[in-house]
Amino acid sequence: MPGQRLHTTRVLASWVAALAWPGAAPPATAEVVARTAAGFELKWSRTVTADPGRSYAAATRRVGRWWSPDHTYSGVSRNLSLEPRAGGCFCERLAKRGSVQHLQVAYVVPGNTLRMLGGLGPLQELGASGVLTWHFAQVDGGGTRIDWTYRVTGLDGPAAAKLGAVVDQVLGTQLQRLSNYVDTGQP
Numbered sequence: 001m002p003g004q005r006l007h008t009t010r011v012l013a014s015w016v017a018a019l020a021w022p023g024a025a026p027p028a029t030a031e032v033v034a035r036t037a038a039g040f041e042l043k044w045s046r047t048v049t050a051d052p053g054r055s056y057a058a059a060t061r062r063v064g065r066w067w068s069p070d071h072t073y074s075g076v077s078r079n080l081s082l083e084p085r086a087g088g089c090f091c092e093r094l095a096k097r098g099s100v101q102h103l104q105v106a107y108v109v110p111g112n113t114l115r116m117l118g119g120l121g122p123l124q125e126l127g128a129s130g131v132l133t134w135h136f137a138q139v140d141g142g143g144t145r146i147d148w149t150y151r152v153t154g155l156d157g158p159a160a161a162k163l164g165a166v167v168d169q170v171l172g173t174q175l176q177r178l179s180n181y182v183d184t185g186q187p
Contacts, residue, residue, distance in 0.1 A: 038154060046145070048146060050144060050182045054144075055136050056111045056134075063077075063081065066178045067080055067187075071170055071174070081093075090103040090105065106131075113136070119152065120150075129153050129154045
């Protein structure tokens with residue numbers, strides 16, 4: 001469908017633009033845990049002032065308030081929703097009653113862990129499989145350490161190398177936006 005193709009092209013372009021962005025290192029602490037010819041594993045960490053329950057609630061119940069509209073198919077963050085339950089959907093409403101499932105929720109421990117399955121952005125169209133885990137842990141002295149880990153497989157060698165760097169940038173930026181939202185109410 002031409003409209004769907006346009007959305008996919010726009011999303012891919014925004015992910016590629018993230019790689020070319022000046023000062024491309026994401027503000028969240030990032031670590032490449034592993035790279036293979038078929039995929040990658042990335043990890044980001046950020047500490048916020050709120051407790052784990054409040055941090056988890058902000059991440060899951062208000063995803064449309066902190067996720068960047070540049071990394072949506074519709075260009076509108078408020079079209080995003082996240083159902084924090086096994087089988088739930090990290091989804092987006094599109095025009096003309098369209099929709100996209102970004103990830104499917106597989107594991108939930110409220111206030112602690114959320115695990116989702118799927119390929120974000122261009123990874124979906126490439127048939128890649130991914131596991132994105134969000135972990136929220138109390139830190140000494142108050143606050144929460146938020147750790148995200150994204151493991152992706154099912155790519156060919158050149159795509160794995162290129163997209164690994166893009167995903168690192170995009171998700172690092174999303175975690176920075178979440179931490180800003182938790183601490184200030186603004187992404």
